[in-house]
Amino acid sequence: MLAEKRSNGRPAPTLAWAAMTAPEALRFEALGGQCELYAGRADRLTDLAGARHWVHAMHDRLTRFAPDSELSRFNAAAGRWIEVSPELEALLEQSLAAYAASDGLVHIGVLPALLAAGYTRDFAAGQTPPTGEIVLAPPLPDMLEVASGRARLRAGTSVDLGGIAKGWLADRAVERIGPNALANFAGDLRARGGGPDGEGWPVGFGGTTVLLRDLGAATSGTGGRRWGERLHHLIDPRTGLPADSDLTLVSALAATGAEAEVLAKTGLLLGREAGARFLDERSLGSYLA
Numbered sequence: 001m002l003a004e005k006r007s008n009g010r011p012a013p014t015l016a017w018a019a020m021t022a023p024e025a026l027r028f029e030a031l032g033g034q035c036e037l038y039a040g041r042a043d044r045l046t047d048l049a050g051a052r053h054w055v056h057a058m059h060d061r062l063t064r065f066a067p068d069s070e071l072s073r074f075n076a077a078a079g080r081w082i083e084v085s086p087e088l089e090a091l092l093e094q095s096l097a098a099y100a101a102s103d104g105l106v107h108i109g110v111l112p113a114l115l116a117a118g119y120t121r122d123f124a125a126g127q128t129p130p131t132g133e134i135v136l137a138p139p140l141p142d143m144l145e146v147a148s149g150r151a152r153l154r155a156g157t158s159v160d161l162g163g164i165a166k167g168w169l170a171d172r173a174v175e176r177i178g179p180n181a182l183a184n185f186a187g188d189l190r191a192r193g194g195g196p197d198g199e200g201w202p203v204g205f206g207g208t209t210v211l212l213r214d215l216g217a218a219t220s221g222t223g224g225r226r227w228g229e230r231l232h233h234l235i236d237p238r239t240g241l242p243a244d245s246d247l248t249l250v251s252a253l254a255a256t257g258a259e260a261e262v263l264a265k266t267g268l269l270l271g272r273e274a275g276a277r278f279l280d281e282r283s284l285g286s287y288l289a
Contacts, residue, residue: 023182023196026052030059031166032123033186037173040180040196051176051183058087058169064111064160065122071161075111079155081147091161092146094168094258099140102266107237109137109144111160114235117242118228130231134240162233163188167218167261182212183257187219190257205251206287215284216257220264221249236269246272253285 023038026048035055037048061070070088084092098106112135118127137143143154153159166188173183173190180193182201191212195201200211222232222243236243245268252263263283267275272288279286 024048028052028056030055031169031185035186036182036184037177038182038184038201039177040193041178044178044181047177047181051173054176055169055173055185058165061085061087062091062161062165071159074151075153075158078153078157081145081150081152083149084151086149089146089149089151091165091168092144092151092159095159095161095164096140096144096146098164098258098262101262104139104237105266105269106164106262107137107140108159108161108164109140109157110135110235110237110240111158113137113237113240114160114233116240117231117235119233123233127228127231130228136240137237163218163220163261163265164258167216167257167259170257171216185257187251188216188257188261189218190216205253205285210253210285212253215253215255216260217251217253218257218260218264219249219251220261220268222268223248234265234268243269245269245275247275247288249287249289250275250279251287252279252283254283 023040024045026037028035037051039048060066063069064071066072070085074082074084074088095108116131116133116135118130120128137157138154143157145152166185170183170185170188170190174181174192182191183189191201192214194213200213202209203212203217205217220234222234230242230244232242234243235241247268250264250268252260252267254260254263263279267279267286267288270278276288
């Protein structure tokens with residue numbers, strides 16, 4: 001079932017059980033926000049717990065806020081080839097695909113610009129004053145090379161996996177839980193199977209409820225992580241500055257959580273008119289506000 005396009009109502013994907021059978025669930029903090037894992041059967045509790053443990057392990061591996069994380073070590077090694085885990089390799093490949101699919105708008109290489117804007121530490125710890133520097137990242141294929149089991153960043157560059165990681169991890173999490181599962185990582189989600197009653201997983205989307213089966217959904221917005229006038233976490237790689245869009249939030253439906261994340265972010269950066277055209281052509285449903 002596809003979401004209708006609306007300009008009001010509930011903005012971001014949320015879980016909406018209403019009169020449906022409530023599934024087994026685990027809720028916890030990771031990946032910079034609230035995470036939820038659901039299974040359609042009670043005998044999947046062990047699988048939920050295992051998936052939660054895996055999500056925490058991936059958070060520790062992929063965060064840029066810990067100097068000993070795999071991502072931080074990869075950034076620190078810029079200029080030379082370094083061994084990477086299968087998960088980081090897959091995410092870097094996904095990032096290159098996202099860059100191509102978005103015509104360069106979804107760009108993990110904007111980390112220096114994000115640091116210049118003041119987002120230098122975990123958001124809960126507060127941000128630092130912006131430097132005023134404008135940092136333009138080179139095209140991602142020019143700064144990132146990926147081979148089997150190893151990767152290399154151009155010297156002087158660095159990456160932040162951000163939303164791409166959340167969508168990709170949601171896709172992997174439902175595979176770990178079982179054939180009837182849902183993972184929602186701070187608004188980036190993936191539904192697998194028919195949900196608790198076999199009709200699909202009920203998700204609040206753009207002021208209505210949709211039933212998702214084997215689909216992903218994601219939201220990109222500028223309101224949640226904002227620390228000053230025109231200061232937020234969504235960098236436009238065309239300007240090297242926080243995005244100045246006439247949209248504040250975009251949600252999209254797609255075949256996977258990773259794809260939905262790319263569509264939502266691209267739509268927001270393009271703005272209302274061009275973003276609506278882009279999403280009409282590529283998404284399975286969208287919401288713009």
